[in-house]
Amino acid sequence: MSDTPTTGGATPIEPVVHPGPASGSAASSGSKRRLFSGFRQQPLLPEAGAAGAPLTAVLAVISSLAALALAAFVVIANAAADWTAELDASLTVQVKGVDQEEIAARTDIAVDVLRATPGIEDVTVTASPEAAKLLEPWLGKGNADSLNVPALIEIRGSQDLRENLNDLEARLDAASPGLILDDHGDWNRRLTSAARSGQALAFGIFALIMGAASAIAIFAARAGLAANAEIVALLHLVGATDDYIAAQVQRRFFIIGLRGAFVGLLIAIFAIGLLALAARARGATEFFLPSIEFSLDLILPMLIVPLAVCLATAVTARLTVLRSLRRQY
């Protein structure tokens, strides 16, 4: 390669540049080139170093786990809401007695009392033999028949009714012994607390994973800085501020984070899709197994994940860089 450029034919590094047609043509070819260069500026810190493909892959894995944890959080929340809503809407009266006749008689009395109570919209009776059938899966066929299983009266009523349960209880007590009003409170509370623990667990996992993403960003930012130490030193010498250099690193990590997080999100959505298909193939939404539906309700919260991963990695990288730059002159 020659030291002497062909442009303009003028001797290089001569303070006095001779104007002429040659330098004019150089200017016009320059303007032509200008159309193609300079739209996108090269990042100042190159792709090499610890950041890049491996970091993208790790963040993808982490993001998919985070998205699944978040999905679990949403699924449990939805399921708990379904259960409690169902139980909240109804009350049950258990009718006990020494034999079937007594149970039936007391059932009739109870139904009369209930029908006369304002605010009750619907009364459904499950007589003792039918209630016994419900126990068959646990006790075996025919085994519950001799137990004089209490009859169940399910009541659907207004909110007023729920608030005046003591009145109703008193009236039932007065009408007949053996009538027990159950508002499912116990059951409800247990379900709610179980659901809350599940949610807390899911959220804890999500938070831990975010912490892992930040830790990885710290390592990667440090390694990246070390790999680009020469460049960082030069940037300082030409007048770059710490903030400027940190912004360069931050931008790169944001982009890498975004890339990784979206790949991870796609993996998670794919996994949930498979679960939803499997659930549908089993044919039922079984009790206690929360139904997974492939819906926007589920997917939208998961979009938080790429955002959170980007922010966690970018902010961490920025802080890491600023901290280590402060040690330099």
Add this chain to the structure above:
Amino acid sequence: MIVGFDKVSLSYGDDRQVLQDLSFTLNDGEFRFLTGPSGAGKTSLLKMIYLGHKPSGGRLTLFGEDVTNAPREALPPLRRRIGVVFQEFRLLDHLTAFENVALPLRVAGVNHSQYREDVRELLNWVGLGDRVDAYPATLSGGEKQRVALARALVSKPDLILADEPTGNVDPSMGEKIMKLFVELNRLGSAVIVATHDLHLVKALGKPALTIQNGTLVPADYSGFVSTPGSAKASASVGRTKGVSPTSSIRPPTNQRPR
């Protein structure tokens, strides 16, 4: 006063004292050579001036500000007023010649559209108009030298430092580069050129600081320390350049009709 050294010393790490008790000043518009045998500490001295290394003792003044204990945040604005041609160029390999030259402006937050013309003009001027989009790996030593030179000049610094700028070029190119520094000095910038080529120093007849074993020593030839004549000459030229880094590059616009 552009640069003031008051009993400045420098040691790297443990006890290795590189420079001891250096005192000198460089005034507005002054030109100084910095000579001495290899390893005498020329590069180390320049390094302290361009704020690449903190002095370990004494007082260092830049542009009238005491920077000896200046906080980090105060350094970037000062560094932007200094253009450095590093001995080993220190071009960024992943950036084109254009982007390398534009780096000081980009880092200072100047918009790309504002410096595009200037950078191209400057590259034309150093004879690299057709290598604008070339990467350093494809440039020859002399071409890299000129990219580094253009990068040092692009922000129109008040102080230009050059470390062995003729070390990688043939003698005639070396002479041209030296004349360029003299010309830039005539146009207002203070200049320090480190070189071990005493012929060039003598040929240009500019004052020189000589450094030996880490201390400044008297020169072994005439016209050595800051002759009054040169100071007067630079004062009469005055400072002709604009303040804004976005106005067009000084030497070409001053020299070339468009």
